[in-house]
Amino acid sequence: MLELSRLTALIDSLLRETWGLSEFWVLFIEFVLVGVALLTAYAVLALILIYVERKITGFFQCRLGPNRVGKYGVVQSVADMVKILLKEIIHVDNVDKFLFYAAPFFMIVASMLTFGAIPFGRGLQAVDFNIGVFYIVAVSSLGIIGVLLAGWSSNNKYSMIGAMRSGAQFISYELSAGFALITMVVLSGSMQFSTIIESQTYCWNLFNGHIASVIAFIIYLISGHAETNRGPFDLPEAESELTAGYHTEYSGLQFGFFYLAEYLNMFIIAAIATTVFLGGWMPIQLKGFDGFNEVMNYIPSYIWFFGKAGCLVFLSLWVRWTFPRLRIDQLLNLEWKYLLPINMFNLLLMVIIVLAGLTLEDIFPSIFKFIAE
């Protein structure tokens, strides 16, 4: 009913049939439209996330949060965006100019590339790779190049320490996040997001692989949180130690890029977790209860997706505003001495579960098994 895929199909048929454009022009126009839509969604999502975070943090901290610009301060982050667009970019002497100005783009491009591959709803996915999970893991780790470049080229000792911490942290936790995703790939038997989501129609992966899935989910949340440099893992910025870490010297829009990328990365992590563990955009479906399923299907798939991702974002905010910061050695200990070994064991466990037919789908096929038509 309210599915956006109807809109996309409409546009497609408009271009092809009504206007009778050739294949090349149809694809060309569609690519441009998709690109513009993604960029807009990227910016709008970031604004919403910033507002939501500030408001939620306000409530956590017994404050009101923004409440001056617009009703309940809803336009606050728009005003902030305008401010950051208009701000002067302060040109710093003695920096490596090329790398210094290139660094924010690495950051934003990496998160943009990841953003593009996320399935937001039924048919709402820019690219549905057959190696989707692999692609996301690969491009999302490009962001660290931006952080390292920023720290290195700033010619600032705080930035340098921040970037080095970030490098160590990101590479370590990327490992865990990757392993956790691989564990789920073993369960789903596919790297393609559409297949992964479809296979979760009656049983989310989180429940399907029970013990191993839950462990993978927790590890993914922790390491995803660490990858976004937030919460107890915000050492690269560590404002009370390194003033602002790797982006100390950045101002105006360039700082804005880092800021934007940070918020979007938070969302991307939540989105991937939603897709891989919580059934993505798939509404809650019960096998055999067709009436119920019909009602659930009535709610558009992107609402399901953003709802699930929103819960995970809230969890991330909750953690961030509750816990103090770890120290770099504690952080690396957590990864290399605990998460990684557990993860490897967990991968093995998952393989056993899948091979021995101990997933919920295998045990109770009549309730949970989804058979593709």
Added chain:
Amino acid sequence: MENIKNLILNTVPEAVIEDKKVLTVTVESDKLHHLAKTLRYNAEFPFDFLVQLTGVDRGELLGVNYLLSSSKNVSVEILLKTNTADRVNPLLYTVTDLWETADFNEREVYALLGIRFINHPDMRKFFLNQDWRGYPLRKDYDADPALNPVSVESKDMVDTAPRIYETPQGLKEEVIKIFEDDDYIINIGPQHPSTHGVMHFRVALEGEIVKKIDVHSGYIHRGIEKLSENLTYPQILHFTDRLDYLSSNINRHGLCMCVEKAAEIEIPERAQYIRTIMDELNRIDSHLIAWGTLCMDLGGTTAFIYGMRERERILDIFEKTSGGRLIINYNVVGGVMFDIYPDFQKDIKAFIIEMRERLKEYDKLVTGNPIIVGRLKGIGILSKEDAISYAVTGPAGRASGFACDLRIHHPYALYNKVTFKEVIRHEGDSFSRYLNRLDEIEQSLQILEQLVDNIPDGDFLAKVKAIIKLPEGEYSQRVEAARGEFGVFIESRGDKTPYRLKFRSPSMALVSAMPTLCAGEKLSDLIGIGGSMDYVIPDIDR
């Protein structure tokens, strides 16, 4: 005391001993170090706690007063004095080898009075620039701004220190480097979110590990001691609030008591009650900030806001009583400025109940948190010997096992009428400093409970002459401020202004211990340790 006198006379027979309120001993400058060492290390009653080191311009002579006490009983005091007649190149022997706290204090004396200390490891000026002309606390100081114009140019940091030391061939001067040539040095401060003010640490790092810290202070030095020499006592009172602004009321109480003691003014009972209650409220207020900022330094911003929320209750009480919130200007010589408002007791009782609840919440949110424990436990250990040697008092000193609570050991105001525990821990790490503050909040609440219902009727302000002149002599008063022992020393020559006024700042001792505490710890822990020591910069930069 007789034993100590004998000991002094046996060591230095020509010492002049005066039996005033405080046993005062004057010795020649070349005998001082020997006497100090004997007192410091005597087995019977070691004077291991250097409370105050005050440089004084005595007119013809330049001198230094050492107020000594002991960790065995912090109420016992001896005042050692020594002088030098050479005003052009005054030299005295250092006591840094006996008490570490003398390090910064002697550098301060050098900056402000020009006395250099032989064998001192690092004879740079504290507070002032190295090229400052003149010595402000000397009576013949020329304050002409043309001599020391405001520099608008950025100067490079010079990490070298002159020193003067004794060799068998005589005195030798040299310049030493503070850091090694290839050290990776970063500046923590003067503008930094976690230095709690305008403090500047030059930190040599090895990776993330702190190798050495060099403390630069004085960015907001206001010369309060110098200014005080031209102001009357009621005028000076306002400065005390602006030292450690978080325990402003306690500082002011200290100076008021010192003046009242010297002028022999009796304080009405009601004023005593109000003062004690306000002091304890101020202490809770300060500890809440300390708790919050420590959590903030560790990255837990929510806890900070929680601390501020409860502090607001106290500030409201302050505001209703005195009109002020942070700096309340409430104590005056002879009592307090205004009477309490009708609902004062009710508000405090409500606050006590609320605060107890909140303490439980703090424990739930922060104290048991594994990250907090990991970040604080076993980090920045200050041994008891070091705590005493660096004269670290207050919650930080007591976390190292140094029984230094003056409210118990050297009671003033109404502290001998209430019962409360001295909170002592022996681990000496950041976590015990943290816990000490929370426990002291509870003890302060108990003191409040005992006092709040018993405030007697009567005057809140004694009749005091409009112009207060203190009789000739030396007066000192020590009080337990939120960060440790706050001391006032007044030398009066019978005028309405002091001849020399010195404030002992607890924060200076806390900062002086930082290089020892942080060596070998991580950079992140430097911030955490700083937060757990909880120094306030204006208190150092008097």
